[in-house]
Structure formats: C-alpha cells, structure tokens
Amino acid sequence: MSKIKRQAGEISLHGNISYKDAKEIRNKINGDITCIDFAKLSSIDYASAILLSKYRAKFKNVSKNVASIFDLIDDKSIDRNLKSRKNELNFIQFFGKNIVDFFRNTLSLSEFLGEFLIKNLKALLNPLNFRFKELSNFIKDGGVNAVFIVLLTSFLIGIVLAYLGSAMLAQFGASIYIVDIMGVLTLREVAPLIAAIVVAGRTASSFTAQIGVMKITEEIDAMKTMGLDPFGFLVIPRVIAMVFALPLVIFLADVISILGQMLVAQNILDIGFNEYLARFKDSIELRHLYIGLFKAPFFGAAIAIIGCMRGFEVSHNAESLGQKTTISVVNAIFCVIAIDAVFAIFFMWYGV
Template sequence: MNRQFLKLKRDQDHLSIISMGDWTLKSVRQIEKEWRKIPVDKEIIWDLSGVEDFDSAGVLLFIEIMEYLKKRTAVKVIGYSSAQKEMYDLLTSHSLDPVPQRKQGFIENIGKNTVEVYRDMKDFITFIGELFVTLFHTLFNPRHIRFKEMVYHIHQSGFNALIIIGMTSFLVGMVIAYQGSVQLAKFGADIFIVDTVGISIVRELGPMITAIVIAGRSGSAYTAEIGAMKITEEIAAMRTMGFDPYNFLVLPRIFALMISLPLLIFFADLIGIFGGMVASQMQLGISFSQFIERLYEVLEVKHYILGMIKGPVFAFLIAAVGCFRGFQVSDNTESIGLHTTASVVNSIFLVIAFDALFSVIYTELDL
C-alpha cells in the first residue's frame, strides 16, 4: 500500500495540511497525485514538521504547490527547518524555467490501471477475510449481533425501496409482455406469453432487476454513510475506543440486506407478473383468470426457488462492496463521490456476473 505524504484536517475556519515522509525524487509522483485532491475553499495552514527527508525535487514540488495555492487562497507555512528554508531561498533566488509535464503513454496508462485493479482486488479480498473472521466470531457469540441496527437498515434498505421496486418490476413485466406478444401473435401462440412472463420474471429478471435497483439505491448509501464517518474520523475514534467497525457498521448492513432482498424479490415477482397480466389483456385480450390458470400449469415451484436462491448472494455482494468502498474513502469530500460511483458500478457488474454464473450452473444441472 502506498505511503501517505499529505494529511488533511478540517477546522471550522481553515484547512490544515500536514506533510509527512520523504519529499524526494522517488516520492514526487505520489505526492503530485495527493496534492491535486486538496480543496481550496478555506484558508490553509501547511505544517512541514513531519517531513523526514527532502531534496531539491521535493522543494521544487513544494514551490509549485505553493504557487498554485496562493492564487486561490491564503496560505501559511509552519514547522519548516532551517535547512528547508535555505534550499527554498536558494531555488527561488534563481529563475527556473518550468519543466513541461511528461504525457503518459497509452501503454503506461494500461499498466497503471492494471496495477490499480490488482490493488483493489487484493484489498477487497483482505476486507472479505476480515469480514468473515468477524462474522464467525459473531455467530459463535450471538449476543454481539446488533439487532436494533439491523432492523433499522432493513427498514431503510427494504421497506423504503418498495415503491421504486414495484414501479420498475411492473414496467419490466409490461415490456416483456408487449414485446413477446408481437412475436407470439404471428404464430397464433398467444397463450404462451404467460410462460414467457412468468418464468422469465420469477427465475431471472425479478432477482436481477431488484438487485440492480438496490445496488444503486442502498449500496451507494452504505458507501456514502461509511465514507462520511471516515472523513469525520468517527471510525478512527471507534477503533481507539476498542470497538470493531466491522461488527458495528458492516455486519448489520449485510444481515439487513440479506434478509430484505429476498423479500423484495418476492414482491418484485408478484408486481412484475401483474404488469405482464395487464399488458397481455390489453394487447392479446387474455383475461386475468385465463392468465392465472395458465400460470398455475407452467410456473413450477422450482423456478421460484431457483430465483430466490440468488437473493442472499446478491445482497452479500452489494452490501460488501458498498461497505468496502466506504472504508476506502480518503480525507476529502471528492473521494466520497468517486467511491460511491465505483461502488454502484462494481456492485452492478458483480450482480450481472454472478447471475450469469447461476445460469450456467442451473443449465449444467438441468434445473
């Protein structure tokens, strides 16, 4: 993991920047990435007392940052040593032509992105490992389960999502019925629209659409909530007081979503089928009673069970990714937006990937 060279602390009337580590040629690239995230909406107090070593490259970078910040806000520098001051005066006393920034090549960008993906995967595996350790410890000590917080998150992630889940499922059911009826009517197989709507929604579309909506709604909320707690140093305070953030923040959210998502899937199945019934009556003239009679014939219980099995898996993925990205938030508000976006994208990708995996497994098992 990369070492941190700049630490930000927000006060009511100013922003404190604390420099740390070695400001040398080897660390200049990493420091450049960090300082570009510094907000300039308040007066800045820059503390250099934590710099362990420096060279001309580090001081030149300091000069560049100072010029950038002074154009936008007031800056006060404290904690510098006499050696740092001497090198600063030496370099500023000679006019230096700015060195043009080297453009990163295509291959270099691919390499950097690959390394970032690798680090993300490694950090996520570490997060999952720590999560399972806490999970097993909690299961063997049920008194540590935080039922009050779990009920709160079930209400927030489940009950409050009923309206958007219902509207989405109803429209998806209508779209399937409308599109399918056009093709089936050409062959005089109107009644088979019941098979199409019932099986596709219960087995595939209901679980996947519900999971995608919850990933965008609740997964992003988990990231934003935990990220805000990290910025305000609430998580650091919890660790200082001996509380495990995994037990207090992560497990209640995972348990809540694993309970609420299967119930939402059941609700989405009912509303989606109802949407198909409405569209079938409007487009093909199939009455509700005819639709339900045919549904009893073709929709076996196994289709419902196979679709419902996906619920806890999708819920675990969404909650785990949302909490993981929340813990990755750094010390600035921009990071919350970036990691919230990454949380939604990652969750939806994993939901679709695991849905494809389930389809392959079901096909191989002839289910």
C-alpha cells in the same frame, strides 16, 4: 495595521504584501500617484505585483528581490497562455494500469472478505453482542425503503417485455405461450436482476457514503480509541440486513412484474386474468421461483460488502467520498450481473 499607507500622492508599502491585500491596493492606488515607496516592504507576491506593475515608472527604493518579480512580469519571452501538457497513457500503459488496478481491487476485496468471515463467525458465536436494533434499521433503510422504486421499475419492465413478447408471438399464432415464456423469464432472471440492480445503485452508494462520512469526521477513529470494533459495528449488521431484505424485495418484484404482464395480456391478447393465472399455475413450476429467490442472499451480501468496503477506502476529503461512492455503485451492479451469470450457467449445466 494597514500595510499600504498614502500621504497625498505618495504610497508607501510595509511588511508582507500578498493577494489578500489586493482590495486595499485598489482602494489606495487611485487618482494621481507621484511615487510608490518600497523601502519598508519585506516581500510581495506575484498577484499583488501584477496590480502594481502598471505604475513601474513611479517606483523607488525597490530591492533586488522585489525587482526580480517585476522583471518576470515584464518578460515578453514567456508564453502566458501555455498550458501544461496532459500526461496521456498509451494503449500498453492503459492496459497495464487496468490489470494492476484489477489485481489490487481483487486483493482488497479478498482481505475484506476474510476479515468479514472471521468477524461474522465471532458474532455468531456471541449472539448476545449482536446489535439487533441496528439490523432492523438497516433492513428498513436498505430493503423496505427501496420497495417502491423496485416495484415501479419491475412493473414497467414487465409491461415492456409483455408488449415485445406479444408482438412476436402473435405473428405465429402462439399468443398463449406468453404466459410460459414471460413467467419463467421473470421468476428466474428479470425480476431478481432488476430488483438487485436497483437496490445496488441505491443501497451500495448509501452504505459507502455513510461509512465514508464517518471516516472523514473521524468517528471510526473514535470508535477504535474507545475499544470498539468498527467492522463489527458497521459492516456485519449491514450485510446480514441485506441478506434478509433482498429475498422479500425480489418476491414483491416477481409479483408486480407478473401483474404488469397480465394487464398487457388482457388488453392486447384478450387473455383474461383468470385464464392467465390458470395457465401460469399449470405451466410454471415452483422451482423457477425458488431459483430466483435462492440468488437473492448472494446479491444482498455482494451489494453490502462492496458498499462497506468502498466506504472504508474513503480518504479524509470530500472528493474521495464522491469517487468511492461512484465506484461502489459500478462495482455493486457489476457483481450482481456477474453473480447472476454464474448461477445461470450453473443451473443450466445441471439442468435445474
């Protein structure tokens, strides 16, 4: 039933008029208007009142409540362009807020780690209940599918480092030492760190988005209702998959990065592949490779745990999903760099 009726030049309003009726108001109120009757009007919102305000002289039977809305529109003392002031934090408030957020995130991570360790221990004690099919899928998604972008990044970084190193060493007539320096640097730090950062940006966000969408669509609540443990189904397979997948990814990153350095050495320093490999075999100890691979499971576990933790923190809206996905990537990359720094100091301290 129409809320706006027109007979000749007279308009009568009925019921509750809102912004949803704006189109009908524009269609009915055109041409010559003799009067607009508010006798049968129950209420009107601010948006519709603005559309009718220019016909104020033709109003009749306007109730007190409706008239107050039009008086508000006509009030010249109100600054329509006034914007609310942003509540900006001063330095002390900003510093305090970040400290509180840090301790809150640390507590949340500790709680998540504690639950993971307990549930993981139970899974190891009951291997028959472990979901090996999902484990293989997560190894593929988080590790195998990331190989191409990791190899491309490592190859380019290897070329860049070799170019810089060759330019500096050539000044001292020590070009052959590029094999020693870049070999150790690549195996111990560069290739593992680059591979882990690329995987962190790709996989942590993927895990957060997957679990976050499941939470928004209430699939996790459905799992709980069915008596299933979401933590055991969603977190443990992902973490174990990344622990197994990342050493392989880092090993391939080592190989392709060294290949990039070999190409630069041959074209810039005239060091052939055979000479490079012979020097590499004689100068680079195998322990440097082991050190880089030793850090890989810790990188993988940190990436998966943070990705899953942020996924469970998603609220039931799309905005929260975007925020937690972004935070997940930042946290995962930071943890990878922090873990690498701790291991670097530890190995240097003990002369490994």
